[in-house]
Amino acid sequence: MALSVDQAAAWMAKAAQLIEADADRLTDLDRQIGDADHGLNVRRGFREVATLDAADYPDAAAYLKKVGMTLVSKVGGASGPLYGTFFLRFAQALTGEGAGVVEALGAGIGGIQARGKAEAGEKTMLEALLPAYEAAQAHAGERMWDAVVAAAERGAEASVDMVATKGRASYLGERSRGTMDPGAASAVLILRAAREAMGA
Amino acid sequence: MALSVDQAAAWMAKAAQLIEADADRLTDLDRQIGDADHGLNVRRGFREVATLDAADYPDAAAYLKKVGMTLVSKVGGASGPLYGTFFLRFAQALTGEGAGVVEALGAGIGGIQARGKAEAGEKTMLEALLPAYEAAQAHAGERMWDAVVAAAERGAEASVDMVATKGRASYLGERSRGTMDPGAASAVLILRAAREAMGA
């Protein structure tokens, strides 16, 4: 499955819209186990992303590379470099021979892991992203995005009971248990936006 | 009417006791129209006064002079110099030829006026003290202290509706109306203590 620049632009537009709508919830999760800025951070980034004109870019890869650079240079905090790297690597993978969205997703998530050195079970955005990628691989073709989003939602839900060992929430130790990881929650929104833009 | 050192000591003991019991109320009045310390100030002073041993002094004048000096050197704020001066002048008057408690009261209040340059109607401790002195003059002999205390209480009550033009409450302008002057309230306590110690 190849990605058109229009699909990519629709994805980002929808992501910006979902994040705008849920920014307060994300910040509130971060208030409970972090520093109360996650919704503000990703909203600041995606507001800027929403000002990009997809028509300026020859293809989805070029456009999403710009998205990644925009997030890196506008968001800051932990989520800026992580989501920035995600889109940079995602875009780079798209330029590969015969690479589709599933491969790109894997590359993007790999970028997050390379940058943040976290694994599954550490209560980060990876709780949503890693199961999502597995679902994408398993369901490639048949209602893939439904499966991806469902897996991400389950993963984010599962982060609630975890004790954080990466990111700011890790300083809380046991007290980080009981709240969904804010990054996992925002990752779900980004994947929901992908489903909207790329069909079930 | 001459004052014995024992009567003077009983007066101060009772004053300390009444102020201890009502310090929070005095502070609370000062919170509303001042800086929330009047009860603390007079309590600090009278606690120190209560440690004086009347037996160390030859007469009421010597003892009350020490009371005045103690208040001056322990209270601070506006009430310290004012009540301090009150007792210093009160004591000084007692040493005068044939001077009694009424004359001493007048001298003490005169000291407050000399130091603080306030008059009746400016919403200060004088609202209680000036009527009290008038009552003392009018009722010398017959249940004088009852009359003094009643006049002081009426005066303090009347301070509620006044706008302060002296002391810290004056900065509030119109907003100083509606609260009893803290100093008037403490003056009532000191006069009630005098009644207890010197009989009705």
Place this chain on the structure above:
Amino acid sequence: MKKILNSADTVVTEFLTGFAAAHPDTHRVDLDHHLILRADAGQIDKVGIVSGGGSGHEPLHGGYVGPGMLDAACCGEVFTSPVPDQILAATEAVDAGKGVLHIVKNYTGDVMNFEMAAEMIEGTRVETVVVADDVAVQDSLYTTGRRGVGGTVFVEKIAGAVAEKGASLDEVTAVATDVSARVRSFGVALTSCTVPAAGKPTFDLDEGHMELGIGIHGEPGRERVPIASAHDLAAQLARPILDDADFTSDPVIVMVNGMGATPLLELYLLYGEVARYLEDHGVTIARCKVGNYITSLDMAGASLTMAPVTDELLAAWDAPSPVFH
């Protein structure tokens, strides 16, 4: 009340104990009289400068004891003026034979206690300057006159510099009087402070309101108004000052001061707005200070202080002092 203390009664003594431990080489602390003194107080050939007042306004006054500023500070109980004994002890300790200046903030209590001390002093020439810079107190017919607030910092800095240079008591008094006549302040509170011994906020202020024209003792201000933007607040602070005296002829020293709980982030932001407002109104800012200089315990809020100055006053303001930044 959430404070770092052991008991409300011992706050000032323990503050002084900590201060003494922190500055053993440069300061002497008299725990009996609650004084902070220059280590070399009384031993240098200069006019002594004594100030003091209630505690809870730190760094004022104790933090300003040092070369080029105060020789001694008398620390009263929280928000309560010091007593004559303290002032007497401080005056005697700093007198090196050239006399002593008392810098007093204009509050009934402070004025009376310094007055009584001055009456009691023997053998030392004492002059007194009363600082009364708060324009929020409008009508001195119906008050005890303006309160001494931020302007005190200006008087202490400039008089201190002049005294350090060896000026006579008359000269130091004249310059202090001059600064005191020039300086004006106005303050706002976003929250009340809490006096330790009282245990609860001195006044209540809901989320939507602020108190304009407050002093430094948690006295309510003259007016309760809706919270304003920093832009509007700058005008609300500056306007009453500009209305009160001429600030367009001479260059002006400006201080944006935090009341204790206001972050530097907000103070600088406010300074930006104040500077713009003043420039729009023909004021030339010669120097400025942004920070906590005269506080009111844990009050959130800010005050603006301004003084038009001559070249000599500016030079005294600029004279370096290790205790004023």
Place this chain on the structure above:
Amino acid sequence: MKKILNSADTVVTEFLTGFAAAHPDTHRVDLDHHLILRADAGQIDKVGIVSGGGSGHEPLHGGYVGPGMLDAACCGEVFTSPVPDQILAATEAVDAGKGVLHIVKNYTGDVMNFEMAAEMIEGTRVETVVVADDVAVQDSLYTTGRRGVGGTVFVEKIAGAVAEKGASLDEVTAVATDVSARVRSFGVALTSCTVPAAGKPTFDLDEGHMELGIGIHGEPGRERVPIASAHDLAAQLARPILDDADFTSDPVIVMVNGMGATPLLELYLLYGEVARYLEDHGVTIARCKVGNYITSLDMAGASLTMAPVTDELLAAWDAPSPVFH
């Protein structure tokens, strides 16, 4: 939320506007990149020192830009690390050919953003020192390691003094690394702070409790305990530090730091208790600082930072800087 601001979105820009207006002669402010720079940044023959992080900790870092300390500070959004573009611009601006040291507080976001910037830089030698001094973060197996808090001030002061004296990048890096290895901190919050854009306190804390082991971003601490007396609090702050390293062999620099809304009165009182506790536990205090050095907006609370030092480190600490008192 009661703050002096116009809009939460523009707080940092407007802070910088005010800062620029207040310090036109000594500083240069880059409003595009949100940088505070020495006026002569890049023009003096010295190693450049760049730090930065989220805003809301003032005076850290912007207030420490000046001779003998930082050449530039990158100001992120409130409590959000700066982005690589800012760090890149700062690094280029301060490089005078001798290379640049990045002083980074150990937070995932800060580390990653400085890392990305360092990867992007061309033509300038960059070294990085990560400060991780908060002993409240106990088990680095289950965290991203200790947070960088008060120790950052020590590293910036000492590395800054060494760089000012003309040391090479390797030397400055070595001394910064050394200080970073020596320094330890522990903090307590009596109240939460309120992030402007969030509009309400980051955590709730009732009248009777405090949070022990907090960082500087309103993250809740590791433990919520009943409010203690200053005497007991001193032990609660000092004990975990003393347990973590040896403070009895070398003389120690001690800092009692306010989190933003705690009056100097309380900080000195706390210092008195801390000094006594440390002396009782065999610590020799060589120098101390009491005041607001690294804050968390309007949080009430305090932190204790300590570093055992050599004579050279102490000399660098003592080297006068106009931006550190």
